[in-house]
Amino acid sequence: MANPILQVENLQICVRKKPGVLILRGVSFHVNAGETLAIVGESGCGKSMTSLAIMGLLPDAVEKLSGTIRFKGRELPIADNRAMRKVRAAEIGMVFQEPMAALDPLYPVGKQVLEVIEEHEKLPREMAWARVIDLLTKVDLPNPETLAWSYPHKLSGGQLQRVVIAMALACNPDVLIADEPTTALDVTVQAQIMRLLKRLQRDTGVAIVLITHNLGLVAHTADRVMVMYAGNKAEEAPTRDLFLSPRHPYTRGLLDATPNPERASAQGGVLREIPGTVPSIADPMSGCRFAPRCGNASELCRARFPEPTIEGAHGYACHHPGTDARV
């Protein structure tokens, strides 16, 4: 295995002072240097909470119950805001979903990129500003010298997201967390942003944690995929393995619900949805949380949570994993 730069072990997050109400129910994964790990799941599955936890930006309403997050071997003090400030942007950068709301409307965009550099590096102003222009050039923004002085309301969503990416990469972090970076953008712009992220990864060697609900996006960009369901890790595999031989019924359901021209005929051209809804986080069920929606669920599934099974690089948590390879 390559060298893991970020390791999350048994992370449990609960509603503050309510240890019974778990948002993350013990999630472990790692990110290798320079790779792209996609975290996939529907809204509310805990994927965004995982990314906020890594940044030490958990909302006041929740808290970490147990688990560790290691970055380059040392544990991140995620509850210590002051200590985490040195990690944010400098070592782990983050890109958010809503570029239109991500920038302070009252400052030129260049200044907001500059702010990151000023906060983390002692650099003469001129040099820092030159870096800002350089960054804006690297994210393919036109006329960076002029654009740096534009206010956010003058830029398009795609341009703003490029600025946010420039901000996240301003101090050459080792990991970039991209939380639904293209969801709020037009389809054509989505592809541009993803290409940009991949190119920047090649140039800088930054590892990317791509958080998304869009499996289509994952297929072309991620090295490995982790599927989450209701606060648990359902399955984790190299992208190709996951798409070709998904083991967890939830993953299979997700794949069936994703448009895919190559497989359209096999499905009879129909997208199948997963029946039922996600259980409430307050529901104290002891078995597999997917059982109520699963066609293969047995008494065992409803009684006991499945321990993870590891087969090489492929891992899943299911009592009755599917085995058939997909077309």
Next chain:
Amino acid sequence: MDRVKSLASAILRDWMLLLGLLLLATVFFMAATAPFFFPQPPDTMMGPPLQWPGQYPGAPLGTDGLGRNILAGLFYGAQISLLVGFASVTVAMVFGILVGAFAGYYGGWIDNLLMRVTELFQTIPQFMLAIVVVAVLGPSIQVIIFSLAVVSWPAIARLVRGEFMVLREKAYVQGCIVVGMSDRRIIFTQILPNAMSGVTVMSTIMIATAILMESALSFLGFGDPNVTTWGTMIGMGKNNLRDAWYIMTIPGIALLLTALALNLVGDGLNDYLNPRLRSQRGQ
């Protein structure tokens, strides 16, 4: 622990509304029972002058420089405060709603014209305008009510206009237009009832402002000379600032509590009528 806290905060919120209602009820009680408890007019000499509170049994809150019973003044003053506050805001509401409704419903040049006039009235310093109106028309309760209405209506007009502009685009209003309901009916039976919650909250708070302004006019000596108001009492008491400060302190506290009551009730009504906003205000 968390539950106790949220319960406490819920009670605290309601408790403030409760306090407001209680205080307001007290003021109404004072106004209603003034002639019963104090058959003689409040400007009659009831005892020796400058008696401190508790010093003279006939006047529990003391007497002023002319031997008038301060407690009686408080009771009768409550009548004037409530009368002026409620009457002026009612007049302002009627006018403000009319202007705001027409501006917001019809839009275009009507809106432009009405709103420019409204802004104009907001440009003229309110209190100065009230003084000048009283100066021209002479100091009487009616004139004071009129002058306070003149300075109060623009705020209501702007609020109503804003609500109307939003509401007239709603599907149900568009539906009324499509089925050919008359404008007047749409304005008064369809839109206005839905715009009233904001107006009610604002009016409650404006009554407090009107009461304070009336007291300020009386304090300066520009009030109706035939009635005793809290403002006049403070104005008189200011001459005894050094030796008998209670004379001006007591009616001031009455004013403060009345205004506080109205503001508490306004806040409470706001939470009650616009529960959506509750999260923005507190939690």
Next chain:
Amino acid sequence: MKPIRRRFPWAFLAKRVAYGALAMLVIAIINFFLLKLAPGDAAEALAGQAGTADPVYIAQLRAQFGLDQPLLSQLWAFVVRLATLDLGYSYVFNERVSVLIFSRMPATLMLMGAAIVIAVIGGIVFGVTAARYANRWPDRVISFVALLLYGTPPYWIGLMMILIFAVTLGWTPTSGMENVLAFNTGWDRVVDIAHHLILPALAQSIFYLAIYIRLVRAGMLEVLSLDFIRVARAKGISERRLSYRHALRNAVLPLVTVVGTNVGNFLGGAVLTETVFSWPGVGRLMFDAMFQRDLNLLLSILVLSSFFVIVANLVVDLLYAIINPTVELK
């Protein structure tokens, strides 16, 4: 690194000046008809209320107002006199009205300026504190005191301040703008005036302080919940910088507008504050004019104050555009 300069909004300015002129015209017309509402004709009202029933004076006023002329030409004459600042003569004060008002203006502006500064700074400091401790005890205390102050009669709080700080504790003078008998000059005079200014400015600011605290608190809470604050946190910048550079600046924007709309109220409030503290400004002049029934002077003060509010609002709008780049003045 050079910022791009924005063009000065001349078109906006021209439009607003034109609108301001129109507004003044309408205000003049309102005043004209207000005068018509007074019992008797304007000359009798003006003269009678000024305490001189001298027929010569009344005749002079009639001619001055052109009361023998048709209504429209009377109105035109009235407007022309206002436009040329020919506001007439005050027999009560033996001085031209325009001179009288302008000589009192500086004292009022000083008082108003001080009150606005106190209210704004206090509003920001307490509002930010309340927002930072939202729903904990510092917030509860600040919010309740603000609610209390909001309902306090401003002239009464002035009297109470005199009672406590001037009479009982002796920390400040009770009234006036300076100790004239001391014949202070230079720095000593500045200190003396500042000493006299403290209480009236505080008294005048109290009501607005209460409003601004509530406004800043609500604004801060709203801004702190916005996305860009979380993004800024993810940049690793300090909470201090976050509060003051990003949150506060966004939260204070609405405050600027509100202060602008309050300028007229500050002027109106000056009548009370200046009367309570014997502060020799326009407000006190208005009280005296009312007391002496000098109707012409009263109306002139009202018109000039409105003019001042219009100018102040224009300045505030320009200022707002400077601090808020998303606003485009058209």
